[in-house]
Amino acid sequence: MTTHQSMPYHTHNEMLIEYLEEALSRNNDPFVRKKLKRCLDKVAGLEYYLENVSPPETELQKKLYADTLTEPWEEHGHNGTCMFTYCWEMLSTRHSTQFLKSITEIGKIERVLEIGMFTGYSAAIFCDSKFVKEVVTLEIDPFLCNFVKTRFDGTTEGKKLRIIEGPALESLPKLKENGETFDLVFIDADKINYINYYNYIMDNNLIGPNGLIILDNTLWKGELFPEPESDRGKLFREINEYIRNDERVIQVILQIGDGTSLVRRK
Numbered sequence: 001m002t003t004h005q006s007m008p009y010h011t012h013n014e015m016l017i018e019y020l021e022e023a024l025s026r027n028n029d030p031f032v033r034k035k036l037k038r039c040l041d042k043v044a045g046l047e048y049y050l051e052n053v054s055p056p057e058t059e060l061q062k063k064l065y066a067d068t069l070t071e072p073w074e075e076h077g078h079n080g081t082c083m084f085t086y087c088w089e090m091l092s093t094r095h096s097t098q099f100l101k102s103i104t105e106i107g108k109i110e111r112v113l114e115i116g117m118f119t120g121y122s123a124a125i126f127c128d129s130k131f132v133k134e135v136v137t138l139e140i141d142p143f144l145c146n147f148v149k150t151r152f153d154g155t156t157e158g159k160k161l162r163i164i165e166g167p168a169l170e171s172l173p174k175l176k177e178n179g180e181t182f183d184l185v186f187i188d189a190d191k192i193n194y195i196n197y198y199n200y201i202m203d204n205n206l207i208g209p210n211g212l213i214i215l216d217n218t219l220w221k222g223e224l225f226p227e228p229e230s231d232r233g234k235l236f237r238e239i240n241e242y243i244r245n246d247e248r249v250i251q252v253i254l255q256i257g258d259g260t261s262l263v264r265r266k
Helices: 012-026 030-053 059-070 073-079 094-106 121-128 142-152 168-177 191-203 231-244
Strands: 111-115 134-139 161-165 182-187 207-216 249-254 260-265
Touching: 012 030, 030 094, 059 121, 059 142, 094 121, 094 182, 094 207, 094 260, 111 121, 121 134, 121 142, 134 142, 134 168, 142 161, 168 191, 182 191, 191 207, 191 231, 231 249, 231 260
Parallel strands: 111 134, 111 182, 134 161, 182 207
Antiparallel strands: 207 260, 249 260
């Protein structure tokens, strides 16, 4: 018998699971309960299935995942060890990171810029790609920078990784001054600045003519459709509309993780 554990949802599918569980618990009609249970099993089962048929984690990813799960994030946030209060659920899924790796290998991506690193799980898969030569990641929190450095040091992936500590909007102009360009930019940082990051990258040609920008969380728990249900849902609705209306690019949003946008130049 399939069981489902209730928890705060982080993706559109997890929201559906929560709603279906509530509906199932409040309905006594055998026919309706059977249909609700079937829907619940399908929605919840999809998440597990996608993870299970994806390629395995790298050894470094396993280490990062395990250490992220055991780190006392709430305590760090309260005592000021971290700049913000994080949680392990901020990790990308294995399925979504394998998608990122596939993109780098299909496109023979050599240089990746990551804005927002957290504990390095996505950076690890970028560094594992056979074509990628360098991953530059921008991270504001010194604790996270140290967390990642100590785990990448001495690894093959660590030879490809360059961490730039500080606010991304201050680091991006330095990359421009150095004449750096990238084949792929992955944006997964503070959501309020997504458009600022996007505009700086596009306006200053930090991606090449065939470059690709990937934005994470762009479906935000399903809270932006059919109408925005929260401030964050409204924000992502505006972000997606803004990029859709940018005549320089073509945007495709995929239902991977909490929404993954692929943006490429026309």
